[in-house]
Amino acid sequence: MAATTEDDEKQAQAETPAPAAPAPRRRARGPLATAVSVFGELLITAGIVLGLFVVYSLWWTNVVADREAHKQSEKVRDRWAGGPGSVDTRGGIGFLHVPAMGNGEILVKPGTDSKLLNDGVAGYYKKPVKSALPQDKKGNFALAAHRDGHGAKFHKIDKIKKGDAIVYESRDKWYVYKVYATLPSTSKYNVKVLDPIPKESGARKPGRYITLTTCTPVFTSTYRYVVWGKLERIEKVDHDRTPPAELQ
């Protein structure tokens, strides 16, 4: 820098004093200085983009997903408005209520593709294991939903304790499950947790189980968090859709 300034000054002395001397001097930056400054600006830009990505995943996806989930839930409710009826699965089979998670109802749809789950709903497994449905005589009703972002419907899954209720609402029935086991961390390859008789939960006999899966720890998905429940009773939906005692 000092050399450049001296050169400039010498030039200025040699020629007639130029009035616009400061302007060209500012632009005359060495190539190294330019490279360093561009590199620095790129680093700042990268930092801002990463920050924006955090905003996107933890806030914006929730906004979009909640809006979409609300719209889809509304549609199902509209179709159900005629009162209890036969099992209706179009656009969502029913709603999941988990008082321990305290976030209202979660629409349940078939499949666990990220495209489907990104709408802020819970999905029941079709692969790798075909999940049973609540109305099946026995089997495991296995669900997945997002822990963070995209509605984060299972965000508070760690608040579910043994003995808590999980209520599934179909068009004509309330299925009340009771949580009997949780697995705070397991491998993502552990498909056995979805078995019709989930042995890892301590279950030995065929029955009507429910399994909730999501990722853990929060904000990453290194492991999976699993909650198991067993069907306790079924209530018929009345005309006012009075919720069972667990939800009041």
Place this chain on the structure above:
Amino acid sequence: MYGWIWRHLPGNAWVRALISLVLVFAVVYVLFQYVFPWAEPLLPFNDVTVDGQ
């Protein structure tokens, strides 16, 4: 880099500031609408299912 963009924007300082703001919003829009949704599945933050693969 940003200095170069600033110098090449037309108009006085206010017009340039306004255009810069519009450009910033355009970039954020493209990121939120296209880049992040594309990048998200490639990152290991949000896989919630168990599977055999």
